[in-house]
Amino acid sequence: MSGTRDKILEAADDLFGQVGYDAATTREIAERCQVNKALIHYHFKNKEGLLASVLDRYYEKLAGTLQGALSGQESLRERMLRLVDTYMDFLSENRNFNRIVQREASGGKHMDRISEHMAPLFQLGTALIQGTYPSTRTGEMSATQLLVSFFGMAINYFTYNRLLEQLTGADPLSGDKLDMRKRHLRRMIEILVDVIEEQESQHVS
Amino acid sequence: MSGTRDKILEAADDLFGQVGYDAATTREIAERCQVNKALIHYHFKNKEGLLASVLDRYYEKLAGTLQGALSGQESLRERMLRLVDTYMDFLSENRNFNRIVQREASGGKHMDRISEHMAPLFQLGTALIQGTYPSTRTGEMSATQLLVSFFGMAINYFTYNRLLEQLTGADPLSGDKLDMRKRHLRRMIEILVDVIEEQESQHVS
Amino acid sequence: MSGTRDKILEAADDLFGQVGYDAATTREIAERCQVNKALIHYHFKNKEGLLASVLDRYYEKLAGTLQGALSGQESLRERMLRLVDTYMDFLSENRNFNRIVQREASGGKHMDRISEHMAPLFQLGTALIQGTYPSTRTGEMSATQLLVSFFGMAINYFTYNRLLEQLTGADPLSGDKLDMRKRHLRRMIEILVDVIEEQESQHVS
Amino acid sequence: MSGTRDKILEAADDLFGQVGYDAATTREIAERCQVNKALIHYHFKNKEGLLASVLDRYYEKLAGTLQGALSGQESLRERMLRLVDTYMDFLSENRNFNRIVQREASGGKHMDRISEHMAPLFQLGTALIQGTYPSTRTGEMSATQLLVSFFGMAINYFTYNRLLEQLTGADPLSGDKLDMRKRHLRRMIEILVDVIEEQESQHVS
DNA sequence: GATGAATGAGCGTTCATTCAT
């Protein structure tokens, strides 16, 4: 049993989340989990491999979580409402995830690795929407445009939580505030699905 | 004449945008603009001071741009439609801006400086919306929630443009694609303002 | 085996002695002992830590040496005569010691560390003298005044040895000249102990 | 009128005294006297030239002071008593002098310059003593030995004033304490001149 | 005399990584 590997992963996850990949040092990671510095390279080959493992772990968890939310027999509207909740919960419970991904996705050498992880999730989403609503295949309200928007709405609440905290004086990640945000996003879903369904009826005719 | 200062700013802007603040080195910045390494510290005191100057320059430009878009006698709806266009153009013409800000806003030591810059812009936005639509003072469709959402929709298109490129096979930042995104966002504005105005009429009664 | 640590200490000792702490560079220390520059920081954390270790080593040696000289059953006069010899031998055999200490004791950031090392030695000396000759507790011939004087007589011969060399044309640190200096200091001891014992007899009456 | 030159000298004197030649930077010297950094090189050629000027100024002052004390028709004993007072006053009024000299005399590249300054003063002293007391030409109580001793007694009180302050809890450079030290040194003169005069009478016979 | 900009060398320090044990 290699509890060491997990301890390193945990520490790296924390430090990457707090200061970013480049500012994080193997020395501090090793110190945080009380492990010899050289062991990081023994277990993960190098610093990049460590980040890859951290990301892999997250996307594995995320894929499972989202799949669970998307499956089922309810209407797409219902499943999307559930998805938003699930995703917000995931971001809330794994705050380092968004911190790491937002940073590395904004350019730099790890951008592609993240793209690779997200592509199948994104494609699953567009396929699902387009399957139900053919009118979303193209145009200004295409599934792609909608997904990017929803993705942005969800993620940015976490990315700029410090700004929001400063502006509102309250912790945006507390249970209350997070619930309000989830209500907002569900409302957005309702509004947009209404719009799409109306557009769909015109599209068919 | 202090063209040197500007040359350094330009180079730093580029490198910060490409690899991030931490991965950027003063040595490479100096090389890129053919300037002595020590001059960076002469003109900006610090690597941190250099980032601060880069950010200041952007937020100065942005504040001017947004103010121009928000002023005028048209309805708020009109002004918001114009604002979205203006903001998207700004992000398109200053692509490093989003790269730098997204990274540094996701935690780390420069988060607060960014918050300080964005706070007044954000407050201006909420004040404007709440002034016209009192029903947006609280609740799931509050001005704050709406602003975070719009901000996220706009920004994320740029943040994940590489993912979109990979998925669609086309450059999301080309004129065509960018116009489509702007149309999407304007449509979102129309939809939401409709919703708010209806909600407003009920709120008054 | 940590011979590396000692090699670094030796080289640092030499260079600090020759050019002073500030003018000494870690790079040259590393070169002198054929050791990787980074190892200095691995073993001593800091350039400051390196100086601290150099000083500690000296004061440890010195404390042992002086304790050996002061112990015994002979009269204080005898022990002081022996002490002077021992101290002069120590300074002669560890010439960098005086060079380093004189420089750093003359103000600057390491002054306090040196004071801390010397304080117990100094206090031991005064206690010993005052114990034997109560009349030296205060006044112009107090133990403190006498110790400072003797300390100065001994040290300055080394500090200004280059001046003396220039004036006399001979090496003041050669065996002959050093012996003469030791005879001078012993004679000073004899003279002053005579004075103190006479003063003591008047003091008692 | 070049008040600038003097302002620089003053600032350099202070900083050299506080942190030493190597740790002092031209930038801080320039800042302290509100003068452009480049002007230091205009007025003093380089940093070494600045130290040379600082030292020259001191030794000029010192030579005048000592000459005044040594001249006169009184006995050598009287003149030496006066000299000790004068010298201690000089050290007290020019505390940076001793700080700078002790540091640079302890090895390093400025040692020789200091030796050159001190040699004539030292030779004057030995000539004077040997002229009056021929028995001090050689031996353990030679004029040279005596001068080194007195020099050391005087100087070391200032060099180790911080240690003394820590040990006694009082400022050794206050008027009271300084007077006591001067009394001690005068007493030492009396004692030693007595010894020499006795030795002299035996030497003649 | 005085200044702001510029320079090249070098500073102490830290990095990810390797290696022998």
Added chain:
DNA sequence: AATGAATGAACGCTCATTCAT
């Protein structure tokens, strides 16, 4: 699986000094 020592490259930064104006 684990460790302490070692490595070479590079880091941000500061230095004394120069130069054109």
